[in-house]
Structures are given as C-alpha cells and as structure tokens.
Amino acid sequence: MLKCINVYMKQMKIVSVAVRSISANLPNQFHQSHLLRSLSTWKFTDNATGNRQFNNSESPEESEQFGGNRGKYAQLDSIFEKFNQQGMARQRPGSVNGASSERMHDLEETYDTLTDGMDGKLMNAATYFEFDEDEIEKEDYAFRYDANFPLGSKYDVKDLDLTKPGVHKPPKREEFTTTTKEVLSKADFRNVRFLAKFITEAGILIKRSQTGISAKAQRKVAREIKTARAFGLMPFTTMGTKSFVFGRTMQNLDEDFAYQSRVADMDGEPDMEGDHA
C-alpha cells in the first residue's frame, strides 16, 4: 500500500515539473514540440502503472486515484489550450496569403502581355552574347594575326576566314575631290583659295590623275595658276621655305616653324614688324 502511494507521489512531481518547463519555453516552438513528445511517453508509462494499480488496489486507494486523475485532466486541458493558440498563430500567415492572392487578382485586371516586363529581358538577350573570358588561354583559340580592323572600318564575311591570308586595307586619307564642271566654273586667278588646292606643298602643280578632272579643266587650272603666280598671289615654288597657305604671309616667322603651341596674339605683332621693315 505504501509503495503504491509513493509511486503516485513521484508521478505527480514529474508531471508538475513537465508543466513548468512547458510554460517556461513557450516562445520556442522547437523546445515545445520536444517536450510534448516526452510528455506523450510519460502518459503511456502512467497508464501502464495505473492498470497495474487497478489490478492490485482496494476501495480507499480508488478514491485517491480519482483525485490524481482530475489533476491530470486539468493539466491536459491547459496543454490543449496552448495547441489552440499555436493553431491561431498558424492561421495568421494563412490570412496574409489570402490578401496577397487578392492583390494578384487586382494585378491581373491591369496586366497586358505587352507589359509583362519581358521587353527588357528580350532586348538584353538580343544585344548580348555570352562569351568565355578565359577563351584566350584555351588551346583551340584562333585569331587572325595578319589583319587588323580598327574602329569604324568595314569588312566582309570572307575577311573573317582564318584559313586564308588577310588583306591589308589601310584607311583612306581625306583628299581634295572635285569635278570637271566645278573646276571650269570656279577656276580663276582671283580665286586663290580654290587654286591652292591644285598645288603640292612645294608649289608644284599636281597631275591630272590625282584629281580626276578632264584635260581641258587641267589646262585651265594650269593657266590660272600661272597667272596668279605672275601677280604674286601664288608661289612659283616653296622649296626651301614654308608651304604656301592662302591668306598668310610668306615671311619666315618664328612661330611658323614652331610646334603646335601658337598663340593668337603673336600672329599680329610679327606681321606688323614685317610691315614696318
């Protein structure tokens, strides 16, 4: 009898300790679940010992057992209340999900397939191609070593054929181009600016094939240049001196032989000195 009573007392203590630990660890769900599992195991042990007591106990012991059962149920009720609270907490994100779904419905009303945000992605995909940054270090890397395409130059597809030698294409220099009609209408010994384009840096007339004008126009240009030379408007030759530039004096000024560091003020004073001299 006393042994049975002692066993009941021990079980009561264990259950009370479990309840205290549960209340202490409320904010941590992990700990709660762990403790719940341990409680379930304790229930089974409690039932087993209870069954044994039923087989061996008498009427006064039964009254004591009823009291213990009441305490047990009360504790279980508190546990169930906590479970309900957890369920309520779980429902809150559910309600939030419902609200987000409503927002999606609102968006669907204003959505268009043209404004689905894919335009930017398609543009990026069309204007970019993936390349391997380490392709230069690979063994099968090949390039054309005998041709160079600077910025702005054009090339054909056949120029990219690596099995054939490359053709060197130097960039075309800006040259003076004119037509026969323009020459015949503009060539005049007074129009020195136009005639100056038909002489070299040394003052020599350039050949006709260089400008592509007719023989008649070339003769007229030559005649007008010679007339301008007679008037002192154009030089016979500038070998040994600086090149002829329309509108500038042919005096050997110091800044004419200097580098590209001219100042505007310096142009007037030396010329004035020349005039004085």
Place this chain on the structure above:
Amino acid sequence: MASSSLTSVPLSSSSLNIPLSSSKPSSSFLSSPIPAFSRTPKTLFAESKSHFYPKRNDHGFSIRAQTLDFSDSFFEGGFGSEDDPSSPGGPGFTGVEEKEEPQCPPGLRQYETMMVLRPDMSEDERLALTQKYEEVLVAGGGMYVEVFNRGVIPLAYSIKKKNKAGETNTYLDGIYLLFTYFTKPESITPLEETMLTDDNVIRSMSSKIRKRKY
C-alpha cells in the same frame, strides 16, 4: 557696307592696341584669315587669354564684313579692308554689270585691269592714283569705269622693284586694285605704258573680258 567696314577697323585697332594709323588696314586684314583656317590657339598665359576674347569678337565682325562685302566678289573666299567710297560693293556691282552689258557702246570692248600697288601707300595717295587712271581711261575713250579695291594681300613671294630715283625696295605685301571699263582697243597700249612707268604700281595686267560658258 561702308559703315560695317568702318566699324570693324576701330575694333581691330583697339584690340591690337596699334598706335600707328597707317597700320589699320593691315591689322584688319590680319584678323580676318584666322577664322578662315579655324585654328585653335592654345592660350598659355592669362594675359593672352584676356586679349583673346575681344579678338574673337573682331573675327565675328570681320566674317560679317566678308559676307556683306563679297557676295559677288572677285576674290572668292578672299578678304578685304577699306573700300573706296567711289567704288560700289557686290550687289552694286551686280546691278551695274547687268545694266552695262546690254548697253555696250559700238566700237568699244570690255576690259579689266588688275594692278598691285605698294603696301605703304596712304588712302589719299591711293585715291589720287585711282583718279589719275580714271582720267587716263576716259581720255582714251573709256566709259563706265569701275574700280574695286581688294585691300592689302600678302604676296606669295617677295618682289624687288627699283623706282625712278634708283632706289630698290622689296615688297612683301601689295594693294590689289581691279578696273573694269569699256574702251577702244587702241587705248590699251598707252594705259599699259603708263602703268609700267608708275613707281607705285608693282605688277599690272590688262585682259579682255569675254563671255564663256562652261
């Protein structure tokens, strides 16, 4: 046009701070070629930078003068300085030419004479020379004499010339004048002789104007 050219000269002289008055035409000429070649001078000193700004304005003025004066100029793309008050500008020349051509008098032909004068001549001397040659042309039977002054232009090479007194001068610049007139063919020879004997004329040439269609 005369007013615009007159206003441009003081600006250039003020910007260049040249005390001599005789140097005005060359100074105004000096300012005009700079925008034509579109040089970008690099200002290394603050002093030059302060001078550079008014000069740019002067360039603008000279550009306008060019466009105004030489809409139908003989020196296409050239530049000029003071015009003679007796000589009309581009549109005036165009109007005169249109009027003159159908009224060519019988027995006369159209000629033009280009002459290069000494650069150190003053305006009064140049006007006197112009009147002198106009009288020579009229005495020889010339009509409708027009004079165009194209100002001082730097020569492409130096010209050494000896005057009657035996002095030798080397010219690096020249004043270019162009006469257009109708006259008898016989009067060209004495005109050329007069120009050859004139000490103020460095180079000269007379040519007949004939219509060409290219």
